[in-house]
Amino acid sequence: MSVLSEQGLVVPRLAAVSAAGEEFALRRWELTDLPLVREASTDPYIPLITTVPPEYSRAEGEAFVHRQWARAEQGTGYPFVVERRSDARAVGAVGLWLRDLPEGRGTLGYWISPRCRGAGAAGAALGAVADWAQRELNIPRLQLFVEPWNTASCRTAERAGFVREGLLHSWQEVGGERKDMVLYGRA
Secondary structure: OEEEOOOOOEEEOOOOOOEEOOOEEEEOOOHHHHHHHHHHHOOOOHHHHOOOOOOOOHHHHHHHHHHHHHHHHHOOEEEEEEEEOOOOEEEEEEEEEOOOHHHOEEEEEEEEOHHHOOOOHHHHHHHHHHHHHHHOOOOOEEEEEEOOOOHHHHHHHHHOOOEEEEEEEEEEEEOOEEEEEEEEEEO
């Protein structure tokens, strides 16, 4: 089934990507993922670069999950929960955003809860969504933005086949300040 996006483009309503390597899977956000949202809200960085609430409450957590559903329904993006297969624990998120789709670009973002970092979840999830976006959605170019100090995220992007293309000065507001971002691309 497809839906007409805000840009007037037809995009699939349900994502057909679910595997993220042997250890992780991708799935739709559910209200049972509120513990993941709560954990992410305690991270000093995740709420600054995402719509995760900086002060968690059940209402704010539910609003976050509802926003993820709306993005998929409106065709503006594909937000996924990254789940560890061994115990079905939600460990993070990855998303493909379609704002620049009319220009042939998709933008990816990802985060992993602090207690689950270092196990390869971000790289597996990013690679799976990027492969799917190019193979199934035929998006010619994928991009993502990382702050220069975030070397772990830079390595994750590179392992998923993204190439560092340059430094964008004062590119994005983060925590009330303009920050430089490293641009990564994959074509």
